[in-house]
Amino acid sequence: MGTHVIKMPDIGEGIAEVELSQWHVKVGDLVVEDQVLADVMTDKAMVDIPSPVHGKVIALGGQPGEVMAVGSVLISIEVEGAGNLKESDKPAPLAAKETPVAAKVEAVVESKPAAPRTAPVCQGPMVAREADERPLASPAVRKHALDLGIQLRLVRGSGPAGRVLHEDLDAYLAQGQSNASSPAATAYAQRNDEEQIQVIGMRRKIAQRMQDATQRAAHFSYVEEIDVTAIEELRAHLNEKHGASRGKLTLLPFLVRALVVALREFPQMNARYDDEAQVITRLGAVHVGVATQSDVGLMVPVVRHAEARSLWDSAAEISRLANAARNGKASRDELSGSTITLTSLGALGGIVSTPVLNLPEVAIVGVNKIVERPMVVKGQVVIRKMMNLSSSFDHRVVDGMDAALFIQAIRGLIEQPATLFVE
Incomplete structure (x- = not known):
């Protein structure tokens, strides 16, 4: 040996x-x-x-x-x-028993997809662990177990390295062991447990970037209300006519197109600021970062050369990149190089948000949720679909008037969607 x-x-x-x-x-x-x-x-x-x-x-x-x-x-x-x-x-060996981190950070593959992770399939859902031994599980699985009143240390994991999966929780419940083992199954039981989670890996990087951005950039936000009734009607029409053959369109590719067109008039928004060298670099290429939530935190995959993409091309690329980010398969190149960022919480978008800049960019456009509201149009009260754009800018580089005019330009393009395609 x-x-x-x-x-x-x-x-x-x-x-x-x-x-x-x-x-x-x-x-x-x-x-x-x-x-x-x-x-x-x-x-x-x-x-x-x-x-x-x-x-x-x-x-x-x-x-x-x-x-x-x-x-x-x-x-x-x-x-x-x-x-x-x-x-x-020869390394200095560590103790055989180690405390695993609170949540797995899914890998980002660099040059080629890694081979499937292999581990023996565990027989039976229950396993005895020591009281201080922390089983491997994703944050979503931990929350699911907490909601179900299951102690993870009692569940045998069938994933790599014994990781507990959602299927393992289902198997545990199927055998009727949770009620007998977990006092937390009572909804009103007192709880005195604590959980310490190391801030490492992707979460540490996110924390560092957010802190760095808020400390270095002079953030200011601008919120504008937009009537999206017309563009939603256009989107529904295009999906009905072409959805089966070209794929369904969300609002995001329309917003990407609006950014591309508006940036022709406001190139100072499509820029990076090197505050150490005191140099602003304006770029002709529009590389749109699309903020995406994953199990390991916020990631920003990049739609490259959005200025050269059609609606369906943008939609397909957004979907591909979002899936890669959520599955931990986005490469470094796919997660870097953006020139302006678009961030959306979808149906959870709220009324107003104050997005944090993705340095060294100088602008980020935030999308809030669409709601139906009574509005006065030409003297008549009508129901319209309304949405806010909550955007932030680096005041060291972008003047308030320019930021307002930029968002107003996007508003005009969205409210009159034909202008998105007029050259």
């Missing part, structure tokens, strides 16, 4: 160190080739680290949340044969 040492790989782009976000294995686990061992976080994306060999994990080289240098020892695996261990590669 020998030892195969896996070092922190060179992710590229001159990155010298990365954050170890989460282990998917522990000391003593048997692993197979291409099984994902760990997630690491760069400045831009989450990356899977797969195993190149079959073997048994004998040592881990870091703790979740630890920043590790490229080339440092990540993990040691016992293998058949001589292995590749050098004296200088």
